[in-house]
Amino acid sequence: MDSARLPADWPYRAAARHIRLSPHDWWVIDTGPRDGPVVLLLHGAGGSGHSFRALIPYLSDNYRVIVPDLPGQGCTRAGGMRRLGLDAMAEDLTRLCVTAGFAPQAAIGHSAGAAIALRMADLTPLKAIVGINAALGTFDGAAGVMFPLMARALAAAPFVGSAVARLWGNAAxxxxxxxxxxxxxxxxxxxxxxxxxRDSAHVNGTLGMMSQWRLEGLMARLPSLAEPVLLIASDRDNAVPPKVSRDAVQHMPNATYAEITGFGHLVHEEAADRVAEALLPWLAARL
Incomplete structure (x- = not known):
């Protein structure tokens, strides 16, 4: 999506900027005190950094909050379609942070963004990692509901983004x-x-991510992940059931599980106050 076409009231539009770093043209929200510990927020497949709009205010008083749109999604223009998988995104996000001087101390990811945050722990020093309804099983999440398992075939088909945008791009x-x-x-x-x-480029980027998504390497490394991890799940999540996070915690040596009742997959959008209640004390103790 062209950032110039964003609605005037798009969340944190005024706090975002383009950072051109091969192979991508990143769109990055940068807010909060410049001298505060840096917290990186990573959205899930099919979303954008806007999905943290309700959670950012709980963090930005004390932390510098960095929220990139993932490659090919939102307003980050991907430099081709070959670097949209888990490992490539983690590598490119790490390069972005190093080049821009962000130096995150913590990474908070929603859904597939949580898997990217965990993968980044192998590439950059992190003091804390948080997953919100972490997609650490089969590829579900918002994108898994939006697009069927034919994503790999669809991603290779020409003009599919435009077709899906026309088909699904209505309020109902x-x-x-x-x-x-x-x-x-x-x-x-x-x-x-x-x-x-409604944006065909965003749809293409989401499908491209799904088509390249592989979790096997990350899951094999979880038992050796020494960094503190908090996995927050919500009991009404129809996309990534809480059992996924409960099971993942058992495979990490320094992981904690918290459950929020009454909300679904996008709990950080529905009930940011409840997420903050679980998140902020845990984060403050580690940064």
């Missing part, structure tokens, strides 16, 4: 898709996802 479809995650969202939240789904 987006409302149904979000409800399917257990998080129907309010009218403003639905409108923001409608903006994304």
């Amino acid at each position: 479809s987006v409302s149904k898709l979000l409800s399917g995650t257990g998080s129907p969202l309010d009218a403003a939240g639905q409108a923001q996802y409608l903006t994304l789904v």
